[in-house]
Amino acid sequence: MGDCLFCKIVAGQLPSEKVFEDDDFLALKDIHPKAPTHVLVVPKKHIPSLADVSAEDEVMLGRLMHRVALVARDLGVADKGYKVVLNVREHGGQIVPHIHVHILGGERIKGLV
Ligand code: 5GP
Ligand code: ZN
Numbered sequence: 001m002g003d004c005l006f007c008k009i010v011a012g013q014l015p016s017e018k019v020f021e022d023d024d025f026l027a028l029k030d031i032h033p034k035a036p037t038h039v040l041v042v043p044k045k046h047i048p049s050l051a052d053v054s055a056e057d058e059v060m061l062g063r064l065m066h067r068v069a070l071v072a073r074d075l076g077v078a079d080k081g082y083k084v085v086l087n088v089r090e091h092g093g094q095i096v097p098h099i100h101v102h103i104l105g106g107e108r109i110k111g112l113v
Contacts, residue, residue: 006098010044020071025064027071027103036106037077041068047099050088068101077105085111 008014010026019039020027030038043064047053053061072078082105087094 004046004098005096006042006100007046010042019075020067024060025067027067030102035104035109037075037082037103039071039075039103040100041071041103042098042100048097049092049094049099050086053099064101068103072103072105075103075105077103081105083109083111 005014006026009016009028016026017029018026019029020041024044025041026044027039027041030040041064043060045057045060047057068084069078072082082103085102085104086092086100087102
């Protein structure tokens with residue numbers, strides 16, 4: 001686990017505002033929300049970034065995107081829509097080196113694409 005922030009949150013060693021949890025995923029409110037709804041969906045398995053996945057992660061990655069859709073539905077942002085962001089390493093603006101997907105919604109979300 002080392003010093004990973006999200007591994008510590010997953011392990012319950014640091015507090016978080018959880019909106020979903022099962023054996024494989026945790027969804028929590030972002031501590032510095034950039035939109036009215038800003039939730040992070042975090043696989044419990046420590047993978048530093050999308051650039052670090054391997055073939056054995058294929059099923060988990062599919063399940064991660066499905067979980068994003070389900071959590072967004074539960075948060076009530078699916079009807080109007082939302083933006084999904086996955087920052088990868090330095091140029092992607094990734095700050096926490098444990099793979100996670102941002103769900104941003106509740107208003108029109110600006111993005112580059
Ligand atoms: P990244 O840039 O790595 O994709 O995004 C990391 C996100 O994690 C940021 O939006 C940041 O606000 C959020 N974050 C950083 N530390 C914490 C924390 O301790 N708890 C929660 N809930 N979110 C955090
Ligand atoms: Zn981790």
